[in-house]
Amino acid sequence: MPGRKGLFIPGPTNVPDEILRAIDVPMEDMRAPDxxxxxxxxxxxxxxxxxxxxxxxxxxxxxGTGGWEAGITNTLSPGDKVLAASFGQFSHxxxxxxxxxxxxxxxxxxxxxxxxxxxxxxxxxxxDRAHEIKAVLVTQNETATGVTSDVAGVRKAxxxxxxxxxxxxxxVSSIASIDFRMDEWGVDIAVSGSQKGFMMxxxxxxVCVSQKALEARKSAKLYRTxxxxxxxxxxNKNGYFPYTPATNMLRGLRKSVDMIFAEGLDNIFARHxxxxxxxxxxxxxxxxxxxAVEPKWYSDTVSAIVVPANVDGAExxxxxxxxxxxxxGAGLARVAGKVFRIGHLGSLNEIMALSxxxxxxxxxxxxxxxxxxxxxVGAAQAYYRxxxxxxxxxxx
Ligand SMILES: *Cc1c(COP(=O)(O)O)cnc(C)c1O
Numbered sequence: 193m194p195g196r197k198g199l200f201i202p203g204p205t206n207v208p209d210e211i212l213r214a215i216d217v218p219m220e221d222m223r224a225p226d227x228x229x230x231x232x233x234x235x236x237x238x239x240x241x242x243x244x245x246x247x248x249x250x251x252x253x254x255x256g257t258g259g260w261e262a263g264i265t266n267t268l269s270p271g272d273k274v275l276a277a278s279f280g281q282f283s284h285x286x287x288x289x290x291x292x293x294x295x296x297x298x299x300x301x302x303x304x305x306x307x308x309x310x311x312x313x314x315x316x317x318x319x320d321r322a323h324e325i326k327a328v329l330v331t332q333n334e335t336a337t338g339v340t341s342d343v344a345g346v347r348k349a350x351x352x353x354x355x356x357x358x359x360x361x362x363x364v365s366s367i368a369s370i371d372f373r374m375d376e377w378g379v380d381i382a383v384s385g386s387q388k389g390f391m392m393x394x395x396x397x398x399v400c401v402s403q404k405a406l407e408a409r410k411s412a413k414l415y416r417t418x419x420x421x422x423x424x425x426x427x428n429k430n431g432y433f434p435y436t437p438a439t440n441m442l443r444g445l446r447k448s449v450d451m452i453f454a455e456g457l458d459n460i461f462a463r464h465x466x467x468x469x470x471x472x473x474x475x476x477x478x479x480x481x482x483x484a485v486e487p488k489w490y491s492d493t494v495s496a497i498v499v500p501a502n503v504d505g506a507e508x509x510x511x512x513x514x515x516x517x518x519x520x521g522a523g524l525a526r527v528a529g530k531v532f533r534i535g536h537l538g539s540l541n542e543i544m545a546l547s548x549x550x551x552x553x554x555x556x557x558x559x560x561x562x563x564x565x566x567x568x569v570g571a572a573q574a575y576y577r578x579x580x581x582x583x584x585x586x587x588x
Contacts, residue, residue, distance in 0.1 A: 193517060195517070197517045197518070197519065198516070198517060198518035198519060198544075198547055198548060198551055199519050200518065200519060200520055200521070200534050200535050200536065200548040201519050201520065201521045201533070201535045202335045202365055202388065202493060202494035202521055202533060202535030202537060203335070203364075203365060203385070203387045203388040203394075203535065203537070203538075204387035204388075204393065204394055205387065205388055205389075205391055205535065205537055205538030205539065205540075206391070206538055206539045206540065206544070207391055207392060207393060207539070208391055208451065208539045210447055210451065211391060211392055211444050211447045211448055211451070212444075213447075214443045214444050214446065214447035215392075215393070215440045215441065215443055215444040216440075217440065217443055219439065219440075220439050222432070222433065222436060222437050222439055223432065227431055227432065228430060228431020228432065229431070230431075230442075230446070231428075231431040231432070231442065232431045234442065234445065234446055234449070235249050235251075235428065237449045237453070238251070238398060238400075238445065238449060239400060240449075240453070241367065241368050241390075241449060241452055241457070242363075242367065242372065242374040242382055242384075242400040243372065243373045243374050243375060243376065243457070244374035244375050244400050244402075245375060246375055246402065246403055247374055247375070247382075247400045247401055247402050247403070248400070248401045248403075248406060248421075248425070249398070249399070249400050249401075250262065250397075250398075250399045250400075250401065250421065250424050250428075251396055251397070251398055251399075251437070251442070251445070252396065252397040252399070252418075252419060252424075253395060253396065253397075253435075253436075253437065253438045253441070254395075254396070254397035254419075255385050255387070255394055255395070255397060256362075256364035256383060256384065256385030256388075256397055257285075257289070257397075258397040258419065259364070259383035259384065259385065259397035259398065259399045260286055260289050260362065260383055261289060261293075261416075261419055262383075262397065262399055262416070262419035262421070263360055263381040263383055263399060263401075263405075264289065264290060264293055264295070264327075264360075264414065265293065265412070265414040265415065265416035265419055266401075266405075266408075266409045266412055266414075266416055266419065266420065266421040267326075267327070267358060267380075267381065267405050267408040267409055267412045268293075268295060268326055268327060268408075268412055268414055269326075269411070269412055269413035269414060270293070270294035270295070270413060270414060271294060271295070271296060272295050272296065272326040272327070273295070273296045273297075273298060273324045273325045273326060274290055274295050274296070274297050274298070274325065274326060274327040274328070274329060274357075275297075275298045275300070275313065275316055275317070275325050275327070275328045275329065275357070276290070276297050276298070276299055276300070276328075276329035277299070277300040277301075277302050277307075277308045277309060277312075277313070277329075277330075277331075278299050278300070278301055278302065279301075279302040279303070279304055279305075279306055279307060279308075279331075279334055279337065279339065280304055280331070280334035280335070280336035280337040280339065280524075281335075281336035281524040281525045281526075282331055282334055282335050282336055282362065282364070282365075283329075283331040283334055283362070284525070286329060286331060286362055287299055287329070290329075293414055294414075298316065298325070300312050300313070300316075303485075304336070304337050304483065304526055304527060305337055305339065305483050305484055305485040305489070306339065306484075306485060306486075306489060307334065307339045307340065307341035307342070307489050308330050308331075308341035308342065308345075308346060310342060310345045310346065310349060313328065313346055313349045314349040314352060314353065317349055317350060317352075317353035317355045317357070318352075318353045318355075320353075320355065323355060323356055323357070325355070325357045326357055326358065327357055327358040327359075327360050327380075328346060328350060328355075328357045328358070328359050328360065329360050329361075329362070330343050330346050330359070330360070330361045330362070331361075331362040332361050332362060332363050332366040332367075332370070332372065333362075333363070333364075333365045333366035333370060333491050333493055333494070334491075335364070335365040335493075335494055335533075336496065336523075336524045336525070336527065336533075337483045337484060337496050337527065337531075338482060338483055338484050338490070338491040338494045338495045338496040338533065339483070339484045339489040339490075339491055340366065340370060340489060340490065340491045340492070341489075343359075343361055343372070343377050343379065344373075344376075344377050346359060347359060347377045347378050347379075350378075351378075358380040358381065358404065358405055358408060359377075359378060359379050359380050359381075360379075360380060360381040360382075360383075361379050361381065361382045361383070362383050363382050363383060363384050364383060364384055364385045364388055365388045365389070365493050365494060365537065366389070366493060367382065367384040367388075367389055367398075368384070368388075368389030368390055368452055368457070368460065369388070369389035369460065369461070369464050369492065369493045369537045369538065370389075370461060370464060370491075370492050370493060371461050374400050374402070378402075379400075379402065380401070380402040380404055380405040380408075381399065381400075381401055381402070381405050382399065382400045382401075383397065383398075383399050384397075384398045384399070384400075385397055385398065386398065386441060386444075386445065386448075388493075388537060388538065389493070389537055389538060390445065390448045390452075390538075391448055391451070391538040391539045392441065392444045392445065392448055393441070393444070395438055395441045396438060396441050396442075396445065398445075401421065406421065409421050409422065418435075420434075461492075463540075464492040464493060464536070464537060465492045466542075466576075466579060467492075467536050467540055467541070467542065467545045468490070468491070468492040468493070468495065468536055469575060470542065470545055470546075470549075470572035470575045470576050471495050471534055471536055471545055471548070471549060471572060472490065472495060473568075473571040473572050473574070473575045474549045474553075474567075474568030474569060474571050474572040475495060475497050475568065476571070477567045477568050477570065477571035477572075478553070478556070478561070478563045478567060478568045479563070480497055480498060480499070480500070480563075481497075481498045482495055482496060482497060482498065483496035483497070483498055483527060483531050484496070492536075492537075493535070493536060493537035494521065494533055494534070494535050494536065494537065495533065495534050495536065496521075496523070496527070496531045496532075496533045497531055497532055497533070497534065497552075498530060498531050499529075499530065499531065499532065499556070499559075499561065500560075500561050500562070502560050502561075503556065503559050503560050503561050504529050504559065505522070505523045505527075505528075505529045505530055505531050505532040506522055506523070506528065506529045506532075507559045508520070508532050508552070508555045508556055508559050508561075509521070509522045509532050509555075511555040511558050511559055512551050512552060512554075512555035515554075515555070515558070516551040516554060516555060518547075518548065518551035518552070518555070520532050520533060520534060520548070520551075520552060520555075521533030521534070521535055532552070534548050534549070534552060536548070542572075542576045545572065546569055546572055546573065546576075549568045549569050549572055550569050552568070553565060553566070553567070553568050553569060
């Protein structure tokens with residue numbers, strides 16, 4: 193049907209028209225004498241999105257996966273031990289990337305639906321008196337299962353054990369959407385990508401790196417060329433890049449960061465929570481469960497919804513796409529067919545979230561789910577109206 197297609201996958205997310213217009217400009221000279229007047233303030237401002245003053249930002253023409261590779265190869269050596277937890281497709285892929293680079297990964301296997309096991313991390317770190325573990329990995333928001341982990345809790349486990357390992361965070365589907373504090377939490381490497389919370393097309397890996405991690409690069413022996421921090425820093429310090437930067441994407445990033453500051457990070461986090469809570473009310477009104485097994489794991493950027501036993505989640509996604517022009521996220525790997533996902537991050541308001549619920553509801557019923565049409569949408573509507581009533585009461 194005519195009209196805009198609904199895009200409710202957890203990235204790429206909906207790109208605001210202002211950002212599209214900022215990107216839609218002629219090609220420019222990336223060696224122009226005034227290019228640094230644009231890039232140098234941009235580097236500083238992107239850092240603020242990570243809540244970092246002391247870190248260093250790197251912007252690679254890549255996707256989030258490239259950010260993982262940059263973080264690992266610049267700070268570690270072959271055979272180095274890293275601690276990681278596997279509880280969904282993205283945390284799994286990050287571990288796989290480490291293993292393919294010859295790192296020795298101590299993997300905590302966690303049931304899908306839970307997040308980073310703080311007590312196991314704490315035990316392992318305490319037991320590692322020789323400090324063989326060089327890095328601790330945290331997927332802050334596991335996009336496959338809709339689970340958010342406690343990064344500050346991992347920092348505490350490191351501090352309690354007096355452990356010097358680097359703290360590396362995959363924030364691809366959380367940074368600029370869910371609370372993240374680079375400096376306060378002592379994060380050493382934080383990885384993000386342009387197509388999620390930054391509300392842009394895919395194409396930039398955005399990485400923030402602590403001084404401690406920059407120091408580690410001096411002894412790190414993994415090979416890096418394209419993702420070399422050194423090459424990037426040498427050129428970035430004067431506002432240039434070691435190879436052709438994605439100039440249009442940088443223009444988009446400028447607009448994105450301006451929009452993030454105009455709304456305010458804390459307001460953005462509150463909006464994501466509000467939108468997500470409405471979606472969760474809808475899911476529960478359907479009588480369905482989230483893949484995240486406890487509220488403490490609930491993600492404010494993506495909900496993975498467990499379909500009834502008689503329904504195939506992949507069919508729900510197909511039906512929504514073909515019949516209702518609505519893209520939902522499919523269940524990945526171990527939860528393929530068992531869940532579908534609603535991405536609710538980036539440039540999003542209540543009405544958009546309601547449209548996703550309405551479409552998902554129709555597709556679920558079409559695929560045999562015993563759900564009353566309107567039940568999920570109604571529960572979310574009631575929740576969204578509640579805040580408005582509370583605000584009016586407070587104002588009266
Ligand atoms: C999307 C995502 C990635 C992968 O990013 P790409 O941009 O697809 O390379 C990694 N981790 C998480 C948590 C993600 O959501």
